[in-house]
Amino acid sequence: MTNNIFSDSLLLWFDKNQRKLPWRETKDPYIIWLSEVILQQTRVAQGLPYFEKFAHRFPTIADLAKAEEDEILKMWQGLGYYSRARNMLKTAKQVVKSGYPFPTEYKELILLKGIGEYTASAIASFSSNEKVAVVDGNVYRVLSRYFGIEEPIDSTLGKKTFKETAINLLPTTNCNTYNQAIMEFGALQCKPKSPDCSMCPLALNCLALKNSKVNELPIKAKKQKKKKIELQYIVFKFQQYVMIRQRKGLGVWEGLYDFPSIETNLKITDELLLEKASTAFNVPELNLVRTGKKFKHVLSHIDYVATFWEAHMDTKQPVEIPNCKWIKIDQIGEFPVSRLVEKYLEA
Secondary structure (H helix, E strand, C coil), X not given: CXXXXXXXXXXXXXXXXXXXXXXXXXXXXXXXXHHHHHHCCCCHHHHHHHHHHHHHHCCCHHHHHCCCHHHHHHHHCCCCCCHHHHHHHHHHHHHHHHCCCCCCCHHHHCCCCCCCHHHHHHHHHHHHCCCCCCCCHHHHHHHHHHCCCCCCCCCHHHHHHHHHHHHHCCCCCCHHHHXXXXXXXXXXXXXXXXXXXXXXXXXXXXXXXXXXXXXXXXXXXXXXXXXXXXXXXXXXEECCEEEEEECCCCHHHCCCEECCEEEECCCCCHHHHHHHHHHHXXXXXXXXXXXXXXXXXXXXXXXXXXXXXXXXXCCCCCCCCCCEEEEEHHHHHHCCECHHHHHHHHC
């Protein structure tokens, strides 16, 4: 034990309540890294099938480094935050190119593409038991509540305060187990909303519970204003073919495939849309047919609303639009697509 009530209580709780997860049964830094990338911004229940799929398809980092980006994005489809997938492939190529094994030390891990302070700490701790504090959203929540820390977690001072607190709490041995324990405690016991404090082994000394601030902590200072974007997708069809484009430099879905589209305001008329689409894609006498309901997709910083319009080409030759290509309709399932397009295809 650690001679620390807080740490000892967490370790005892973890011993009885930890979930059996595949990445906890290995010290392989590659497998641990794979799980950490997939679980960023993702619940374990959602991420586990993706982890198993990737670990089976790419059992080593050398296997992953050989993959094409389209395959990675297709396997990633549905997880969101696709920059994680693109960076994951870049990291794999970077490690393999170096000729060295996947690093296990924080100072080396932090130099890799797409690996930040949290991920480097997690891999170093879980693979080699390096004495580093792993601070994620769960840890912020546990520390802020137990110690009554009201510094915003997204402020410079707040990050410094939480990091120092987490480091001071590290035991002299078994740091990897302790780090997993506090993260697991935040995920299962000290939940974001209305946790069951009556069953909490830390309740006696928890300042948030004592001061009736459990649901107020942790504090975030910055509230990002969400954008609302209305997308009008034009699904061009010619005989048994459909036109798709790969998004290049187009935000959150870069590298994925969708249909030609234009952004509009929420009150555009059908007539004005037809005019804009004809001009944007240089297709005169365009006929558009609305296909069903609008689809919504909510991200942390953007609310998307999409309408899909079908445009059947009656010409002898299909039109050509820059950066787009024609494929057979039954082939579209082979391409990685955004969640909005996936909803349209499912409907």
